[in-house]
Amino acid sequence: MEKIDRLVSQRRRIRKGEHLYRAGSSLAALYAVRAGFLKSCVLHEDGREQVAGFHMMGDLLGMDAISGGLHMSNTVALEDSEICEMPFPLLEQLSREVPSLQQQLHRVMSREIVRDHGVMLLLGSMKAEERLAAFLLNLSQRFAARGYSPTEFNLRMTRAEIGSYLGLKLETVSRAFSSFQDQQLIAVRQRYVRILDLPGLKAMLDSKR
Amino acid sequence: MEKIDRLVSQRRRIRKGEHLYRAGSSLAALYAVRAGFLKSCVLHEDGREQVAGFHMMGDLLGMDAISGGLHMSNTVALEDSEICEMPFPLLEQLSREVPSLQQQLHRVMSREIVRDHGVMLLLGSMKAEERLAAFLLNLSQRFAARGYSPTEFNLRMTRAEIGSYLGLKLETVSRAFSSFQDQQLIAVRQRYVRILDLPGLKAMLDSKR
DNA sequence: CGGTTTCTTGATTGGGATCAATAGGAGTGG
DNA sequence: CCACTCCTATTGATCCCAATCAAGAAACCG
Numbered sequence: 001m002e003k004i005d006r007l008v009s010q011r012r013r014i015r016k017g018e019h020l021y022r023a024g025s026s027l028a029a030l031y032a033v034r035a036g037f038l039k040s041c042v043l044h045e046d047g048r049e050q051v052a053g054f055h056m057m058g059d060l061l062g063m064d065a066i067s068g069g070l071h072m073s074n075t076v077a078l079e080d081s082e083i084c085e086m087p088f089p090l091l092e093q094l095s096r097e098v099p100s101l102q103q104q105l106h107r108v109m110s111r112e113i114v115r116d117h118g119v120m121l122l123l124g125s126m127k128a129e130e131r132l133a134a135f136l137l138n139l140s141q142r143f144a145a146r147g148y149s150p151t152e153f154n155l156r157m158t159r160a161e162i163g164s165y166l167g168l169k170l171e172t173v174s175r176a177f178s179s180f181q182d183q184q185l186i187a188v189r190q191r192y193v194r195i196l197d198l199p200g201l202k203a204m205l206d207s208k209r
Numbered sequence: 210m211e212k213i214d215r216l217v218s219q220r221r222r223i224r225k226g227e228h229l230y231r232a233g234s235s236l237a238a239l240y241a242v243r244a245g246f247l248k249s250c251v252l253h254e255d256g257r258e259q260v261a262g263f264h265m266m267g268d269l270l271g272m273d274a275i276s277g278g279l280h281m282s283n284t285v286a287l288e289d290s291e292i293c294e295m296p297f298p299l300l301e302q303l304s305r306e307v308p309s310l311q312q313q314l315h316r317v318m319s320r321e322i323v324r325d326h327g328v329m330l331l332l333g334s335m336k337a338e339e340r341l342a343a344f345l346l347n348l349s350q351r352f353a354a355r356g357y358s359p360t361e362f363n364l365r366m367t368r369a370e371i372g373s374y375l376g377l378k379l380e381t382v383s384r385a386f387s388s389f390q391d392q393q394l395i396a397v398r399q400r401y402v403r404i405l406d407l408p409g410l411k412a413m414l415d416s417k418r
Numbered sequence: 419c420g421g422t423t424t425c426t427t428g429a430t431t432g433g434g435a436t437c438a439a440t441a442g443g444a445g446t447g448g
Numbered sequence: 449c450c451a452c453t454c455c456t457a458t459t460g461a462t463c464c465c466a467a468t469c470a471a472g473a474a475a476c477c478g
Contacts, residue, residue, distance in 0.1 A: 044330055050329065050334055052326050064326065092308070092312070095311075102305060106275050109322070110274070114276055116325035117251045117281065118251070120261055120328055123329060124375075127434090128434065159458095167332060168434075170457080171434085171436085206253075206254055368425065368426095379425080380466085384466090
C-alpha cells in the first residue's frame with residue numbers, strides 16, 4: 001500500500017501551452033490527469049499533425065509509448081494542469097503484486113482502444129454535423145461523470161483543434177456550431193457552450209442512419 | 210512453463226465467413242492468429258458498421274473486450290483461419306508470474322493503440338489515393354515481416370471492405386486502384402496485386418504534404 | 419451453366435475545402 | 449486603463465474531390 005502511495009505521489013504542474021511529453025522522448029512514466037485539460041497530437045512523417053484526443057481529470061496518458069519505449073505523440077496542456085506521474089517500471093512491478101491494479105491497468109488500456117475505435121467510426125462514416133454532435137455529447141458525458149454540468153461548459157480548445165480532431169476544417173466546425181444554434185440545439189458564444197436540447201443532439205446521430 | 214504451454218494449447222479453426230466472436234459476447238479469451246486472415250468491425254448503435262482492422266498471422270485479437278468484459282466488435286474470418294485461444298484469466302495470472310509475458314501483453318496493447326492512432330490520422334487528413342497507398346504499403350510491410358513477398362500478394366477482402374476501412378466508397382477504391390495502375394505504380398487484377406514501384410507509392414504519402 | 423456477387427467505368431451531384439473578408443476577444447505594453 | 453496587435457471566430461463565394469446513381473463486365477459458386 002505504501003508503494004502505491006509512492007506510485008501516485010509524484011505530482012507535476014503544467015502551465016497552459018507547455019508539453020507534458022513530446023514524440024520521440026522515452027517512456028518514463030504514465031500520467032494521470034488530476035486537474036486541467038490537455039490535448040495529444042499524433043504526427044505524420046511529413047509534419048502533418050492531428051489531434052488524437054482531449055484529456056481531463058482522471059484520464060491516463062502516455063500508453064502509446066509502451067510498445068516502443070518512445071512516445072509517439074505530443075501532449076500539451078490547454079489550460080494549467082496538474083499531473084500525477086507514475087514511473088512505469090514501478091507500475092509494472094506493482095501490477096504484478098496487486099491483481100486489482102493489474103486489472104485496472106488492462107481495463108484502462110482496453111478502454112483507450114475502444115475509444116479509438118469510436119473515433120475511427122466517426123471519422124470514417126459521419127458527416128460534419130454528426131461529428132460535432134458526437135463530440136459535444138462525448139464532452140457532455142465526460143463532464144457529467146466528473147460532477148460538472150452536462151449542459152453548460154467552456155471549451156478549452158480552438159475551432160481548429162476541434163476540426164483537427166474531427167477531421168474537418170475550422171470553418172466547417174464554425175458553420176456546424178452556427179447551424180446547431182439556428183436549430184435551437186445549443187447556445188454558443190465563443191468557447192462557452194450551453195446545450196439546449198440534449199435529446200435533439202442525440203437524435204442527430206441515429207436519425208441520419 | 211507448462212502453464213504457458215497450456216495457455217497456448219487451445220486451438221480453434223474458423224471457416225471463411227464464420228465469426229470468431231461477436232459484439233456483445235463476453236470476454237472469454239484473447240485470440241492469437243496462427244494462420245489465415247480476418248477482419249474486425251465496430252458498430253454504431255444505428256446499425257452502421259465499419260471495418261476497424263484486418264488481421265493476419267501473429268496478430269492478437271479481442272483486447273477491446275477487456276475494459277467492459279464484453280466484445281465491442283465483430284470479428285470474422287475472410288479465409289479459413291486457425292486461432293490460438295488464450296483464456297484471459299489464465300493470461301492475467303501468468304502475466305503476474307512471468308514479467309516478460311506481462312511486458313509482452315502491455316506492448317501488444319500499446320501497439321494496438323498506436324496503430325489506431327495511425328488509422329485516425331489516415332481517416333482525418335488523407336485523400337482517397339493517399340489512403341489506398343498507405344493501406345497497400347501497410348499490407349506490404351506486414352507480409353514482408355512474415356516472410357512473404359512485399360510486392361506481390363492476394364487481397365483477402367472486397368473493395369467494399371477496403372473502402373469501409375479507409376472511409377471511402379467501394380467505387381472510389383476501385384478508381385484509385387485503376388489510377389495507380391495507370392501510373393504504373395501497381396499491377397492489379399481483381400484481388401491480386403503486384404507493386405511495381407514501391408518508392409513511388411511511398412512518395413504519394415509525403416509528396417502531397 | 420445460370421445466378422449472384424464483385425468489380426469497373428461513366429455521368430452527375432453534393433458536402434466540405436478553400437479562398438477571402440470582416441469582426442470579435444484576449445493579451446501586451448505604454 | 450486604453451490602444452494596439454494578434455489570435456480566433458464567423459460568414460460568404462467558389463471549387464473540387466468523393467459520393468451517388470447507373471450500367472455493364474468479369475469472376476465465383478452451387
